[in-house]
Structures are given as C-alpha cells and as structure tokens.
Amino acid sequence: MKRTHYCGQIGSAQIDQKVTIMGWVQKRRDHGGVIFTDIRDRSGLVQVVFNPNLDDDAFAKANQLRSEFVIAIEGIVEARPDGNINPDLSTGEIEIKCVDLRILDVAKTPPIQVEDDLDVGEDLRLKYRYLDLRRPKMQKIMGLRHQIMKTVRDYLDNNNFWEIETPILTKSTPEGARDYLVPSRIKQGRFFALPQSPQIFKQLLMASGMDRYYQIARCFRDEDLRANRQPEFTQIDLEMSFITREDVLEITEGLMRKVFSLVDIEVPEEIPVLTYDEAMARFGSDKPDLRFAMELIDISGLVAASDFKIFSGTIANGGQVKGIKFKGGADLSRSQVDELEEHVKLFKAKGLAWMAFKEDGLKSPVAKFLSDQELELIKEKMKADTGDLLLFVADKPAIVAAALGNLRLKIAKDNNLIPDDTYKFAWIIDFPLLEFDENAERFVAKHHPFTSPIAADIDILDEKPTEVRADAYDFVLNGEELGGGSIRINNRQLQEKVFDALNMSKVEQEEKFGFLLDAFEYGAPPHGGIAFGFDRLMMIAAGTDSIRDVIAFPKTQRATSPLTDAPSEVDPVQLKELGININKED
C-alpha cells in the first residue's frame, strides 16, 4: 500500500477516485451499523466511513479502532449525502468509503488527548511531547518555524551571505553568561564550552575573507529560565564586511519584512530610531513598548527646591523625580495603589508617590508636603485632568527608569491599554559601551567586549569611560528585544584598549583572546553584524507568550527535560575516563 494523498488535501476534486491515506485515528463514532472515523495527518482531518455493505472485513476491523491507532485506508472519495456536509472541516464536503483498512500500529489510550484547546498541565505536555506535538496547533507552529527558517535562508542567500557552521565544542571565555562545559577525555582536567553565540568565529570568518556570513545557530547559556528564555536557543546570526551601521540596519529590515510578511505583519518603511538615552528617558527601558504612550515625565526641575525632602533630597543627591500618568486611574482603590507600590519596590524603588485627581478634588498622601504652586505646575506638566492618577518615583536615574518603566507595562497590561494585533518596531542605538558592575566592582561591556566605540568617543575612553557610546543597535518589537548587534573592533590596539577598560590583564587577554588579537594583526576588514533571537521571533509570529510553544523539545524552568529526564547521572566508567569525581554534598 502506498499513500496517494494527505488527508487534508482531499476534496471535491477527488470524488470517485480511489485514494490511499495514512494517519492517526482522531475519533471513532460507532453507530452499530455504520462506523465513522476521522483520520488525521499533518495536513488535517478527513472522515472515513465503514459500512458492511462495502467491505465486511474492513467493517469488522474498524470495531477495533481506538484513538491514536495508526492506520492505512484505501477507499473511494464520495460526496457526502445532502445535509451531511460539515462546514467546519476543510474536507467536510466529502468522505472516504473504506474498502481496505490496515492497522499499522495500535496505541494505548493516550494520557493527554490530541486536540486543540485542551487545558492540560505543561509538565505533562512536555513529558508526552510527541503526543502534544500531534495537536494541529503545535504542528502549525512547527510548520511555520520551518517556513520562517527557509525564508531567512533564501533572503540571506539572495544577498550574498554564505551559511557557514562554527564549532559547538569551543573555548570558555570570560564575560557574559555562565558557560555550559564539556569535559575533554583526551586532555583531562580541561573543558570545552558550548558557544553562547558564534560571535568570535563570525569575526574570524570576516578576517578570513568570507565577506558575508550567516548561520541559524544554536546558542547555550547556563542561566535561569524565563517565559522567553531557554538555556539552549536559536539565533539568526549574521556578519558583513566593509559596511557601516546603516548597511546592517538595511539588510535587517529587509529580512524582517520578508519574515513578517509570512504572518501578515507589516514592517513599516520607516522604523523609528531612538537613542538609548532617549528610550530610557521616555520609557524607562532600552526595549520600549511603543504600542501605548504613558511616557515618563521628569518633574525634577519643579520640585528640586520643594519642602518635600523625599523629592528635593533625592535630587540634591544626584537623583531625579519622574512620573507617569495613568489616565482615568483616579478611582483606583487604596489596595490597588498599594499593589502598584509593591510592584515598583520589586525594582528597588523605595516608594511610590501618587496624586489622584478625583471629582471632589485632589487626593494624595504627599500633597500636604507640596505647595499649591508646585502641585499646579506638576499637574500642568503632566497634563493631568480630573479622573487621572499620577504616580511618581524619586531615586537614582537607573532605579527610576526600571521602576516606572515596569510600572508602565504593568498598568498597561492590567488595564488592557495595549491594542491587539499592533506591531511597533524600533531601533535603539548609541548604547553605552560600558557599564559599572557593582558586584564585580569593575566595568563590563554592555553589549560584548568586541563592540566598537563610536569613532568620535574613542578619545574619551580613558577619562570618561561611562560616556563612551557603542556603535551598537537593538531591534525592538512591542517591548521585546528581538535582535542586537554592533560594528566590531577590527584592530588589535583598540581591542586591547577596551579589554584594558574592562580591567582584563594583558596575560588574561592573551590567554583568552590571543587568537582574535593575532587575527586582527593580519588584515581584518571593518565588519559588523547582528543576531536575532529566532525563538522570540517565532513567539511573535505564532502569537504565543511561551518560548516553549515554539521549540519542539524545550526544557522546564529548572532546565530539565521531562521527556528524556536529562540531565541524568552517568555511568561511573564515563566519569573515570574523564577524570572527574563528583562531590556529593551531604
């Protein structure tokens, strides 16, 4: 028996034809004298009818059929009798009268039913992922994932990019995320690291004259998981020689246009470009969600001389006071406002000052500390009307941004202020090159240590390191960072200078990155690139809020696989070969 059609492809065009389909039993409806079954494959469902008039054997066998049996059906396509057309099914105009049934494999009753809109715990879905993936919804996502991947490849191929693989077993480097390590058997006591990204290799490929490279690359970071973060994830990674930032942005926008057109999302001709400083000032985030306004307003100038010490004192100590306006939020209950205050405290804010402009006047626990004039100026600056609620945080700029930026998102989500089916793209540029890490007590690279400073800022690298801007750019959609990249350093002197600024010793520079520094001495072209979080792209394309929905075999929040039970203990012989002893804590 050889399959002639996919289930979902059969329609009126095949009427009277003999077809052979293969797939899974979705459902059996036994009417005693006639049995209906829905057969499912990747393409959809089709109804098969078993009738003793047609074939006694097949009819008898059909009694044994159960959900998820794998079967082959040979039959004649017929139009359904009048009144029996099912408009909900793409194949609903026809049915297949079975003349031969073969059971290819039987199935136990599945622990989770294979159907969309089944509310089932995610741990079970992951344990029986092969059943979960049979659901049409999941099949659609995996098909879309393939389509997008193919689109990416086609687009980059058309733009002269070569797909080149880079090592999975590579070298642990400082900076960045925690590495996944792989012990070496040949060199005991030494370890490979799985790549956090192909960053250094793609730069070496530029030094190798490959001109344009891309890879749909698996990356590994041993950090805690989130709804949009997996320890093992996929990037669209690309790099170009002899280009400037504008070239990378242009190529990227073209790529995004192709990809999003697959899901009918329009990428505008002009994508807004915000500097990092502007994004932080207006939205309190370097990945602002531009689908709604509620921008942060700086009222520091209005309250610097105020008698309200929480405001004026903070400003005197180099801090600031900013606020957001929750339109129509004045009638929030006290406990609802308390909840908002709890939220900003998550981001280290000490408190949340508020002013509610109610019908019967201003209500605010801080009003009594402010003069009438100050209150009036604040109201004016914030453009507050009756019914509005103003919320203020006074603190260091970084805390104000984090607190209000996240409060803004929470209010918008909780109150449905974010329009559906709206896609707001943005480029964020001019990131700081360095930021001070309080724990490490040194500067760390905001992007990565191979990012080039903007040419004009190179001179101040020594005196004012925090003011140096990086020639880096992030691609943001709906408050999600989809991709980021930069123009890279391509000469040894500047690269060493940046390593120096990161407090990396010459010895360490040589040990960890000597091969890259060497490469820069043999003629490396100016180059730059970008990497996209493919899974996050998929989340948006598939309209899901969990990264696990777009990965065939994802891991749980504890970075384990319920399906395979990885990570698992290994045979002591394996450990011995690797020269590894396990210290079991108590």
Place this chain on the structure above:
RNA sequence: GGAGGUGUAGCGUAGCGGUUUAACGCGCCGGCCUGUCAAGCCGGAGAUCGCGAGUUCAAAUCUCGUCUCCUCCGCCA
C-alpha cells in the same frame, strides 16, 4: 539565591475540619444503535487527595518542612 502561585481518578476541576461511601465534566471499558462529526442512550471501572512530619477525638481540608511545575526579581555580554 529570593518572592509569589500550583499540586485531588488518565486529563481538567469541585470539595477547604465531621451527613463524603471524595463530587462533576472529558476520556476509558461493556451493551444498544445505519448518517455522525462535542454523536446519542444504558451500564461500569478508575483516587493510598504530590511527599513527610505535626495539631486534633477526627485532616484532602489547619500548621511546618520538602519536592514538582509556572510567573517574576537577581542572573541572561
């Protein structure tokens, strides 16, 4: 590392100190049924209430601990 939520038949839930013999829906098993597609009707099986301590005459229900899964903070160049 921290905060919050969660766990009761195969699945989703209800019950939240004692009239419960732990209920309901889906699924499963058997019977009837020749036009169903959320098939229908009749009957049935299936649960040491995550695990471990404790309080109590009595614990699915209260307390503590622990584990799982989820969300978030830290972390993620």
